[in-house]
Amino acid sequence: MSIGNSPEADRPSVGAALQKARIGAGLTVEEVSTTTRVRIPIVHAIEQDDFSRCGGDVYARGHIRALARAVSLDSRPLIDQFDAEHGGRPAPTPAAPLFEAERIRSEPRRPNWTAAMVAAIVAVVGFVGFTLFTGSGKSGGGPVASGDANAKPAPAPARHPSTIKPPVKPEPSDSAVAGLPKDKVTIKVTARDGQSWISAKDANGKLLEDGLLKKGESKTITDKERIDLVLGNAGAVQLYVNGKEVKRVGDKGTVERLSYTRGDPQAG
Structure with a gap:
């Protein structure tokens, strides 16, 4: 029609x-x-x-x-x-060329100096203990050296912590997913690039969240089975589902209807 x-x-x-x-x-x-x-x-x-x-x-x-x-x-x-x-549709604002690259750029990992210092101390203590043990074993079966019989052997020089390389940090696992309850659906919505209207319902149609999300604000929504999500101005939203970011939610000015269950986020 x-x-x-x-x-x-x-x-x-x-x-x-x-x-x-x-x-x-x-x-x-x-x-x-x-x-x-x-x-x-x-x-x-x-x-x-x-x-x-x-x-x-x-x-x-x-x-x-x-x-x-x-x-x-x-x-x-x-x-x-x-x-x-109502005055016509506003002209779309072109996105900055580096927007996508900046969005997916991961934060640089900082060196774990605490672990490095602990490793250095353990290495120094172990080296000194090994030196004392092997030195006493070698001198026990031979003749006593001339001089003071009670003189203690000088400890081996300790290695400076700065010369010890910090242990290699393993690749991080999906800590964001591991930290969330696996028996629930967890959604976090952030109005990163502009305000957005959101509405969320559970599998039975019960309203979980409804309202306007101003720029910079976030909402976290959970349910045991399923969350049906409606996003206004979807291109301005950053969306995490069960701890994982949904890279592309939609375009600016569009309304998207999504559905998520437990596990890896896959739009329904």
């Missing part, structure tokens, strides 16, 4: 078109909300052409797409109409 060919004067509003298509499809607001994971009050507001509860034009476009898809309506004319009535 499309409204793109309707005369400008007779064309219904975006909300009216969505409401008419929903009624024509025989769906209730509750059923559309369950399918799209757009909250019932927001669905009602959009159908009345009130987009103030969406959290911004980016989220409003995402909700329009989701609602249009649920009622088998072409969303492109609706988005164009929305942009025309």
